[in-house]
Amino acid sequence: AQSVTQLGSHVSVSEGALVLLRCNYSSSVPPYLFWYVQYPNQGLQLLLKYTSAATLVKGINGFEAEFKKSETSFHLTKPSAHMSDAAEYFCAVSDMGQAGTALIFGKGTTLSVSS
Amino acid sequence: EPEVTQTPSHQVTQMGQEVILRCVPISNHLYFYWYRQILGQKVEFLVSFYNNEISEKSEIFDDQFSVERPDGSNFTLKIRSTKLEDSAMYFCASSGQNYEQYFGPGTRLTVT
Numbered sequence: 001a002q003s004v005t006q007l008g009s010h011v012s013v014s015e016g017a018l019v020l021l022r023c024n025y026s027s028s029v030p031p032y033l034f035w036y037v038q039y040p041n042q043g044l045q046l047l048l049k050y051t052s053a054a055t056l057v058k059g060i061n062g063f064e065a066e067f068k069k070s071e072t073s074f075h076l077t078k079p080s081a082h083m084s085d086a087a088e089y090f091c092a093v094s095d096m097g098q099a100g101t102a103l104i105f106g107k108g109t110t111l112s113v114s115s
Numbered sequence: 116e117p118e119v120t121q122t123p124s125h126q127v128t129q130m131g132q133e134v135i136l137r138c139v140p141i142s143n144h145l146y147f148y149w150y151r152q153i154l155g156q157k158v159e160f161l162v163s164f165y166n167n168e169i170s171e172k173s174e175i176f177d178d179q180f181s182v183e184r185p186d187g188s189n190f191t192l193k194i195r196s197t198k199l200e201d202s203a204m205y206f207c208a209s210s211g212q213n214y215e216q217y218f219g220p221g222t223r224l225t226v227t
Contacts (some may be wrong), residue, residue: 005117016121042220043119043206043221044206044218049214090157096214098158099146099165099211099214100163100170100171101158101171101214101218102148103158103160105157105159107157108157108203
C-alpha cells in the first residue's frame with residue numbers, strides 16, 4: 001500500500017529564504033505524486049504534479065519539485081519565500097494516476113514566513 | 116475559474132443525528148470524491164463516485180455513510196447516526212477524465 005511521509009510538521013523561514021518541504025513516498029508501482037496547498041479557510045489547491053514525465057516539475061507560484069526514484073522523494077522547493085506562501089502544504093500519492101483513484105496524503109507541513 | 120463549492124461551511128449536530136453535507140462539483144467533471152481531515156491528522160480518503168455508483172471506498176466508509184448524486188449538480192455525503200469521532204473537516208473533490216482532483220473549501224462538522 002502507498003504511503004506518504006512529510007518530514008517536519010512545521011517549517012519556518014524568513015522572507016526571501018529558500019523553502020524546502022520534504023516528502024517521501026512508498027509505492028509498489030511508479031507513483032503519481034502531487035503537492036497541494038491549503039490557505040486558511042480555503043480548500044486544497046493543486047500546486048504541481050509528477051506523472052512520470054520530467055523529473056523536475058514546475059508548479060504555480062514559483063514552486064517546483066524533483067522526483068528522485070532512488071531516494072523515493074518528491075521534495076518541494078521555492079528559491080525565495082514570500083509572505084503569501086504561508087500556508088499548509090500536503091504531499092499526496094496515487095498509484096494509478098487514473099480518474100476515480102484515491103489520493104493518499106501526508107500529514108501536512110505548515111510553512112511560516114517571517115519578515 | 117470553475118470551482119467546487121460546499122455547504123454548509125460549518126455544521127454542528129448532536130450525537131446520533133443524521134447530517135447531509137452538500138457539494139457542487141465542477142460542472143463538466145465526472146468523478147466525485149469525499150475526504151475528511153480530523154483535527155491534527157492527515158487528509159483521509161472516504162469514497163469516490165462515478166456513473167452513479169461508488170467506484171472506490173476506504174475502510175472508514177462504513178454503513179453509516181452514504182453518497183448520492185440526487186440531481187445533475189449536487190453530490191452529497193450522508194452520515195446516518197453521527198458519533199463524536201465523526202467531527203472533522205469534510206472535503207469534496209471532483210475530477211475530469213484525468214487524475215487532477217479539485218477540492219472544495221470543506222465543511223467543518225462538529226458533533227456534540
